[in-house]
Amino acid sequence: MPNALPEKTLLTLADTCLLWGHRLSEWCGHGPALEEDIALTNTALDVIGQARALLQLVAARRTPATTEDALAYFRDSHEFRNVTLAELPNGDYAQTILRSLLLAAWFVPVWEALEKHADRQVAAIAANAAKEARMQLRHAHDWVVRFGDGTPESRQRIEAAIGALWPSCAELLDTEIDGTARDARRAAWSNVVAAAFDEATLTFPVVGALHEPNSAHADRFALLAEMQSLARQHPDAVW
Amino acid sequence: MYTQSLDLPNTDAGNTDSAGLPTEAAFLARIARDEKIEPQDAMPEAYRKSLIRQISQHAHSEVVGMLPEGNWITRAPSLKRKEILLAKVQDEGGHGLYLYSAAETLGASRDDMIDALHSGKAKYSSIFNYPTDSWADIGTIGWLVDGAAIMNQVPLCRCSYGPYARAMIRVCKEESFHQRQGFDIVRALCEGTPAQKQLAQESVNRWWWPTLMMFGPHDSDSEHSGQANAWGIKRISNDDLRQTFVDVTVPQAAFLGLTLPDPLLEWNAERGHYDFGPLDWDEFWRVVRGDGPCNAERLNDRVEAFEKGRWVREAAVAHAARHAARAVSIASEKIAA
Ligand SMILES: [Fe+2]
Ligand SMILES: [Fe+2]
Numbered sequence: 001m002p003n004a005l006p007e008k009t010l011l012t013l014a015d016t017c018l019l020w021g022h023r024l025s026e027w028c029g030h031g032p033a034l035e036e037d038i039a040l041t042n043t044a045l046d047v048i049g050q051a052r053a054l055l056q057l058v059a060a061r062r063t064p065a066t067t068e069d070a071l072a073y074f075r076d077s078h079e080f081r082n083v084t085l086a087e088l089p090n091g092d093y094a095q096t097i098l099r100s101l102l103l104a105a106w107f108v109p110v111w112e113a114l115e116k117h118a119d120r121q122v123a124a125i126a127a128n129a130a131k132e133a134r135m136q137l138r139h140a141h142d143w144v145v146r147f148g149d150g151t152p153e154s155r156q157r158i159e160a161a162i163g164a165l166w167p168s169c170a171e172l173l174d175t176e177i178d179g180t181a182r183d184a185r186r187a188a189w190s191n192v193v194a195a196a197f198d199e200a201t202l203t204f205p206v207v208g209a210l211h212e213p214n215s216a217h218a219d220r221f222a223l224l225a226e227m228q229s230l231a232r233q234h235p236d237a238v239w
Numbered sequence: 240m241y242t243q244s245l246d247l248p249n250t251d252a253g254n255t256d257s258a259g260l261p262t263e264a265a266f267l268a269r270i271a272r273d274e275k276i277e278p279q280d281a282m283p284e285a286y287r288k289s290l291i292r293q294i295s296q297h298a299h300s301e302v303v304g305m306l307p308e309g310n311w312i313t314r315a316p317s318l319k320r321k322e323i324l325l326a327k328v329q330d331e332g333g334h335g336l337y338l339y340s341a342a343e344t345l346g347a348s349r350d351d352m353i354d355a356l357h358s359g360k361a362k363y364s365s366i367f368n369y370p371t372d373s374w375a376d377i378g379t380i381g382w383l384v385d386g387a388a389i390m391n392q393v394p395l396c397r398c399s400y401g402p403y404a405r406a407m408i409r410v411c412k413e414e415s416f417h418q419r420q421g422f423d424i425v426r427a428l429c430e431g432t433p434a435q436k437q438l439a440q441e442s443v444n445r446w447w448w449p450t451l452m453m454f455g456p457h458d459s460d461s462e463h464s465g466q467a468n469a470w471g472i473k474r475i476s477n478d479d480l481r482q483t484f485v486d487v488t489v490p491q492a493a494f495l496g497l498t499l500p501d502p503l504l505e506w507n508a509e510r511g512h513y514d515f516g517p518l519d520w521d522e523f524w525r526v527v528r529g530d531g532p533c534n535a536e537r538l539n540d541r542v543e544a545f546e547k548g549r550w551v552r553e554a555a556v557a558h559a560a561r562h563a564a565r566a567v568s569i570a571s572e573k574i575a576a
Contacts, residue, residue, distance in 0.1 A: 018318075025313060025321070025325055028305065029306050029544075030544040032549075033548060037305075037329075038333060041326075042329075048325070146554050150557045150558045151550065230316045234316070234435065236432060238431055239427055
């Protein structure tokens with residue numbers, strides 16, 4: 001297929017969605033209020049759905065064809081291509097919400113660019129994902145504002161979350177996604193995140209230079225050990 | 240089960256009506272005519288309290304019920320099963336939300352209801368005090384536990400209290416999806432490898448008796464069933480519901496090629512029903528009173544989530560209050576100008 005988006009890009013997007021969705025799903029039943037439990041699970045369902053659509057595409061395009069589950073459950077940690085931010089543990093609710101803001105602000109321009117891509121199957125997935133990402137962005141934005149402009153404790157927690165997640169933003173912004181313009185995406189991301197921080201009366205720190213990426217991915221290794229455990233105990237099973 | 244509160248001693252419902260309320264006879268006559276009682280209607284205080292107790296404990300059951308199944312979301316063995324399970328557990332949270340709202344129409348506050356759960360004063364369905372040791376338990380819970388819940392809740396759709404009846408109609412639609420997805424998990428296991436089939440059989444062995452206990456004590460031992468019947472809250476007796484459940488489930492187990500762990504289970508042509516063995520009522524009361532395998536863990540998880548979320552809720556309230564105050568001061572400046 002001449003216009004096909006390269007597999008490595010599809011996997012970067014799929015794996016980022018899948019691991020982020022996994023982290024969000026860890027909150028299900030443990031959220032700070034029932035309404036938030038339900039909202040966070042909505043985001044988890046959206047991004048896991050996006051991951052599935054992309055993995056199905058990758059699986060169908062491989063020769064010989066494989067399956068979404070083979071890709072999700074039987075690739076080893078070093079074969080995953082997600083941005084590091086997606087795999088980090090949840091931390092507290094401030095950190096979970098901040099991650100959602102940072103990732104949704106990154107995904108919106110990605111999906112909006114891919115919506116127009118000549119790879120029609122990717123464009124269809126992106127069109128749907130763009131709508132979902134805009135809703136996720138609004139939800140995360142509103143909570144970041146409440147935390148920054150809420151109580152002393154919530155402010156201290158969102159500031160700590162910024163400190164914890166900011167080092168991963170350089171890699172996020174540096175990630176190449178074929179079919180999109182990286183500098184334009186970076187500018188869009190900075191505008192959206194800075195606007196949220198401004199409304200939250202928080203300082204928008206400078207995104208530092210890209211350090212040597214953390215190649216160990218210990219968090220991803222632990223996440224996958226859990227996610228893949230049952231499937232790998234029964235490699236021949238159909239579920 | 241979800242109506243467990245109707246079977247247990249009622250510590251706070253009084254019997255006397257204050258002045259101005261309808262006589263018990265007039266109220267019972269409305270119920271006998273199958274009229275729905277709505278929030279603004281006069282009602283005996285004992286009816287109101289009994290409903291708050293019933294609806295709030297039903298809500299708690301939905302929310303605590305998220306925990307045993309939530310335990311397998313991160314390990315679901317395929318992405319499709321993971322999505323379905325997430326949606327299912329999310330539905331249970333939604334059920335909790337409608338039910339807390341239905342109880343609020345009777346003047347209860349969500350905070351007070353949650354306090355009662357966390358302090359151990361309010362109960363929730365005992366079935367959620369059993370552990371989910373294997374993936375097969377996710378299938379068994381959907382098939383048997385949600386199946387029993389449907390059987391118990393369908394009659395509640397005709398409950399005399401309007402908001403509860405309407406909440407139940409919505410809930411029951413989703414419960415039937417829950418039961419189908421559970422049955423489908425068990426079916427896949429039974430059609431799978433010998434190891435998968437064994438997981439299914441072991442799971443059914445563990446869940447069968449606790450599921451039958453969900454229908455509550457024998458009618459002769461149920462403290463509130465009589466009053467709840469007269470008020471049109473509960474319409475079918477514990478033993479009748481349990482019998483219907485057994486009659487419906489035995490052929491399903493046979494279809495799956497699973498056995499049910501009861502040597503006395505046998506078709507009785509004369510009665511037109513399955514006979515089944517005696518339930519372990521000692522176990523039932525032990526779990527109800529807090530000594531089940533996971534009572535402490537479940538309550539602990541709920542309290543922990545609530546306490547960890549406290550600062551989040553406080554931030555939302557503080558932000559909203561400050562925002563409202565700003566809006567008022569801008570408005571008053573405009574008026575002054
Ligand atoms: Fe439910
Ligand atoms: Fe259910």
